[in-house]
Amino acid sequence: MNAGTGEAPRFTPVWDLFVRIFHWSVAAAFGAAYVSSDDGGTVHHVLGYAVLAxxxxxxxxxxxxxxxxxxTxxxxxxxxxAQYSRAMRAGRERRYLGHNPAGAVMIIALLILLTATGATGWLLTTNVFWGSxxxxxxxxxxxNAILVCVVLHVGGVLLTSWRHRENLVGAMLTGRKRND
Known part of the structure; x- marks a missing residue:
């Protein structure tokens, strides 16, 4: 129930099916590739290429x-x-229906790091960089930087969920967030 109105909260679609499938698939594929990195061989390579795709x-x-x-x-x-970061440190950040600025920067950082990891992994299979x-x-x-970012990402999701009283993990599963 919405506070004071007696109405059930309204939800709106935010994360489309592709974004949700991407999010959980890249998390699973990267995690499995990381775990299989020591002697993963072909499995590690296939997972890395899946992440790149x-x-x-x-x-x-x-x-x-x-x-x-x-x-955009x-x-x-x-x-x-910078403004969002200052507001967040002060505990006064505004709620966003989509990604907040900190989440957006994390997405860009993760996309860059995932690309760098996959590209360097591929380079290691070429004649020029074999054994480099x-x-x-x-x-x-x-x-390893991705792992650091994942810890920060999960921490940010938990903090934002708590501060704004909403389940962001649930939103990434259902695709919907509270409309208010």
């Missing part, structure tokens, strides 16, 4: 997808991000 599709969807999926509708300017310690170090550093 998913990222390529998400980038395309960022230009042609639904309203909340388009980069959620990527903040540096000034907007520098490329392998960059591949591992990118993958």
């Amino acid at each position: 998913l990222v390529a599709l998400r980038i395309a969807w960022g230009f042609v997808g639904s309203y909340h999926a388009r980069f 509708n959620f990527v903040p300017s540096p000034r907007e991000f 310690e520098a490329v392998e170090a960059l591949h591992e550093a990118s993958a």
